Amino acid sequence: MRFIGYVFSEAFRSLWRNKLSSFLSSLTTGFALFLLGISFLVSINLGYIYTMAEEQMEIQAYIIKDATANQIATAVDQVQKIPGVSTVKYVSKEDALEELKVMFKDKASVLESLEDENPLPASIRVKTSSVEYIDKVVEEIQTMDIIDDVIYQEEVSRRMMSIGKAVQYISLGGMVAVGAVSVMVIGNSIRLTIDSKRHEIGVMKLVGATDGFIVGPFILEGMVMGIVGSILGAVFAVGIYNWLFEKIYEVIPFMPMFALDAESKLRMFGIMAITGIVVGVAGSVISVRRHLKV
Amino acid sequence: MSLLINLRNVSKDYGGTVKALESVNLEIDKGEFVFIVGPSGAGKSTLIKLLYREEVPSKGQVVVLGKDLAKLRRREVPYLRRRIGVVFQDFKLLEEKTVWENVSFALEVTGTPNREIRKRVSQVLTLVGLKDRRDAFPNELSGGEQQRIAIARALARNPDILLADEPSGNLDPKTSLEIFSLLERANMYGTTVVVATHAQEMVNLFKKRVIELRNGTVVRDERRGAYSS
Ligand SMILES: Nc1ncnc2c1ncn2[C@@H]1O[C@H](COP(=O)(O)OP(=O)(O)OP(=O)(O)O)[C@@H](O)[C@H]1O
Ligand SMILES: [Mg+2]
Numbered sequence: 237m238r239f240i241g242y243v244f245s246e247a248f249r250s251l252w253r254n255k256l257s258s259f260l261s262s263l264t265t266g267f268a269l270f271l272l273g274i275s276f277l278v279s280i281n282l283g284y285i286y287t288m289a290e291e292q293m294e295i296q297a298y299i300i301k302d303a304t305a306n307q308i309a310t311a312v313d314q315v316q317k318i319p320g321v322s323t324v325k326y327v328s329k330e331d332a333l334e335e336l337k338v339m340f341k342d343k344a345s346v347l348e349s350l351e352d353e354n355p356l357p358a359s360i361r362v363k364t365s366s367v368e369y370i371d372k373v374v375e376e377i378q379t380m381d382i383i384d385d386v387i388y389q390e391e392v393s394r395r396m397m398s399i400g401k402a403v404q405y406i407s408l409g410g411m412v413a414v415g416a417v418s419v420m421v422i423g424n425s426i427r428l429t430i431d432s433k434r435h436e437i438g439v440m441k442l443v444g445a446t447d448g449f450i451v452g453p454f455i456l457e458g459m460v461m462g463i464v465g466s467i468l469g470a471v472f473a474v475g476i477y478n479w480l481f482e483k484i485y486e487v488i489p490f491m492p493m494f495a496l497d498a499e500s501k502l503r504m505f506g507i508m509a510i511t512g513i514v515v516g517v518a519g520s521v522i523s524v525r526r527h528l529k530v
Numbered sequence: 531m532s533l534l535i536n537l538r539n540v541s542k543d544y545g546g547t548v549k550a551l552e553s554v555n556l557e558i559d560k561g562e563f564v565f566i567v568g569p570s571g572a573g574k575s576t577l578i579k580l581l582y583r584e585e586v587p588s589k590g591q592v593v594v595l596g597k598d599l600a601k602l603r604r605r606e607v608p609y610l611r612r613r614i615g616v617v618f619q620d621f622k623l624l625e626e627k628t629v630w631e632n633v634s635f636a637l638e639v640t641g642t643p644n645r646e647i648r649k650r651v652s653q654v655l656t657l658v659g660l661k662d663r664r665d666a667f668p669n670e671l672s673g674g675e676q677q678r679i680a681i682a683r684a685l686a687r688n689p690d691i692l693l694a695d696e697p698s699g700n701l702d703p704k705t706s707l708e709i710f711s712l713l714e715r716a717n718m719y720g721t722t723v724v725v726a727t728h729a730q731e732m733v734n735l736f737k738k739r740v741i742e743l744r745n746g747t748v749v750r751d752e753r754r755g756a757y758s759s
Contacts, residue, residue: 238641246638253626439622442582443683444611445639 242449247456254429258461261425265465265516266472268418269508273473275414276504277496279407284494286403289396295362295374295388303382308358311382315362318376320369325361332356357384367396419515422465426458426519430527437527451524458520462512469512470505532560533593534691534722535581540590542576542746550576552746553590558724560690563717565733566726567757568743574726577743578695581724582614583607595690612640615684615692615721619699621676623668623683629655630664633683640687654682658712674705681712685721692716694725698732706732733757 251258297315299308308326316324327335333354350356362377364370370393378386430437440450477496484491494500535558542551551573558564566574579585580592583599592599595613602610623632630651637647655661658678668676677697684692694713698706710725710732717723727733733740733756740755741748750759 238643242638242641435622436624439624439635440639441608442611442616442622443636443639444608444687446605446608449639449641 239448239452243452243456246453247460250453251457251460257429258457261429262461262464262468264425265418265422265461265512266468268421269466269469269512270472271414272411272418272511273469273504273508274476275407275410276507277473277477277494279411280500281494282403282407285492286396286400288492290367290400291363293363293367293370293389293393293396295364295370295377295386297360297362297377297380297386298357298384299359300382300384301357303358307382308360311380312360314380315360315373315377318373320364320366320373321362322365323363327359327361329354329356329358332358367393367400415511418511422462422512422515423519423522426461426516427523429457430454430520430523434527437524441528447528450528451521454520454524455517458516459513460516462514462516463509465516466505466508466512469508470501473504473508474501534558534560534562534595535724536591536593537580538591538593540580540587540592542573542580542585542588549746551580551587551743554743554746554748556741556748556751558722560722561717561720563714563723563736563738564725565736565738565740565755566724566743567728567733567740568749570728572743573746574743575695576746578616578693578724578726581691581693582616583610608640612687613690615681615687615689617677617680617684617692617694617697619696621668621673621680623676623679625668628665628667629660629671629679632668632679633686636683636686642687650686650688651682654685657685657715658682672705673700674708677701677705677709678712681709681716685716689721692721692723694723694727696727697725698727698729703731707735710736730757 299311303311312324312326315321333350333356336356360377360383362373364373370388374386374388377383437450474496481493481495484493535556537554537556540551540554540556541549543549554573554577566577568574576585580587580599581594583594583602586592586600595610597606597610599610624635627635633651633654634647637650642650652661655664658681660675660678660682663671663675668679671679681692681697692713697713698709701709706729710729713723713725714736737754737756740750740752740757742750742759752759
């Protein structure tokens with residue numbers, strides 16, 4: 237109990253006494269974490285754009301003319317059971333014509349002649365939960381008796397798959413790189429703070445303070461600066477992101493951009509706060525240890 | 531009388547060819563007041579450092595307060611130091627702390643209860659005569675006053691042993707006398723005192739046990755001795 241009280245009072249006294257340098261350290265930490273936050277936001281956007289593109293990938297399986305309603309129902313059921321399939325939609329001849337009418341609504345008269353003898357085939361439209369499944373799903377559908385022909389964006393799906401991997405690696409790599417830079421920046425600022433307290437640490441050792449009493453307040457200071465830094469960094473990152481979001485939307489309204497929701501803000505703050513605290517604490521311990529050698 | 535400090539065949543080198551201490555044998559009993567004298571480089575500071583386990587001997591055995599310091603584990607060192615007060619030529623005060631805080635700090639970082647801290651700090655500041663400067667900062671005090679604070683800090687835990695390395699090194703003769711009188715006072719209250727010093731007049735005036743070092747060896751050990759033989 238004495239220990240906890242000592243650690244808190246000493247840590248906050250020291251933060252207060254060195255207001256300016258504490259603030260600058262928090263700001264440095266905040267800036268490093270801000271970069272980390274931004275790289276996180278870039279990575280969710282890459283992921284978002286990719287998912288959007290993925291969602292538009294659709295397989296169209298045309299059904300032979302003389303398929304019975306029963307056969308079609310069985311086929312839809314079967315397709316639904318193929319692994320990786322997320323939605324299956326049956327589009328009848330009539331539905332297909334309706335769609336066409338909607339698309340060409342100014343030239344409806346041209347289509348009227350089609351009403352008597354609708355040449356459009358019925359089809360099953362399939363979406364997969366991810367592009368990876370497309371090849372397999374198409375293969376299966378093609379073996380089915382009532383399926384005439386299968387159309388999908390083969391080339392696009394192939395490209396998407398390789399882009400998907402690249403997006404993952406780039407996002408992760410970017411965050412790791414920025415994370416490493418943050419660690420160095422924060423670690424260095426802690427090292428400087430603690431080096432400036434060499435003398436104090438020496439006196440503490442001299443009067444018989446145990447390591448816990450020496451390291452304790454530094455750990456708490458590191459933690460506080462990590463938390464303050466991550467709050468500063470998160471506020472800036474969210475602010476700048478929202479500002480950019482609006483600006484970009486004004487200029488390019490159809491640009492796919494991820495609108496920040498509470499959950500992703502929380503995730504971003506979590507990553508920043510954990511990095512800030514872990515680096516703050518670890519940096520303090522490592523730096524103080526160097527001065528503790530008896 | 532019980533033995534508080536016992537050095538047996540102690541040698542110390544710092545890795546080079548020079549031996550800071552060589553085959554030193556020394557016994558200091560509880561309640562003694564001892565001056566360590568000798569020319570510069572004789573090994574006085576090295577001897578003091580061995581006693582509070584700032585350094586460990588290269589050879590031989592250093593036993594302080596019944597503990598063989600070479601065998602002491604790292605985490606036991608703080609507990610040894612709590613029973614030993616140390617005073618230096620450069621005071622080693624914390625500039626950003628007040629007089630009171632400089633002394634109370636030593637008790638706080640060793641987990642002393644607040645009530646006890648207030649009582650002890652008040653006592654030792656009264657002892658060194660600086661109670662009314664309790665809110666001053668070190669840079670507002672004279673060298674002699676700063677050294678008295680350092681002594682107050684060293685005595686705060688009522689240590690068994692008080693070590694001083696050139697405590698009057700930066701002070702004029704009158705102030706030096708104040709400092710040595712304080713050390714003698716602490717000795718009268720029962721603390722064993724070991725002082726390494728160049729202050730010839732003080733050694734001659736106080737007539738205590740004198741141990742003279744030269745080139746790392748003990749060349750003289752006299753009861754009620756003088757600075758030089
Ligand atoms: N940390 C060290 N590293 C290397 N050599 C050292 C170290 N400390 C002391 N020495 C050497 O050990 C010898 C004894 O030094 P010490 O400081 O004990 O002498 P001293 O009697 O205290 O001298 P002074 O009166 O000048 O303070 C000297 O030759 C010194 O150069
Ligand atoms: Mg010396």
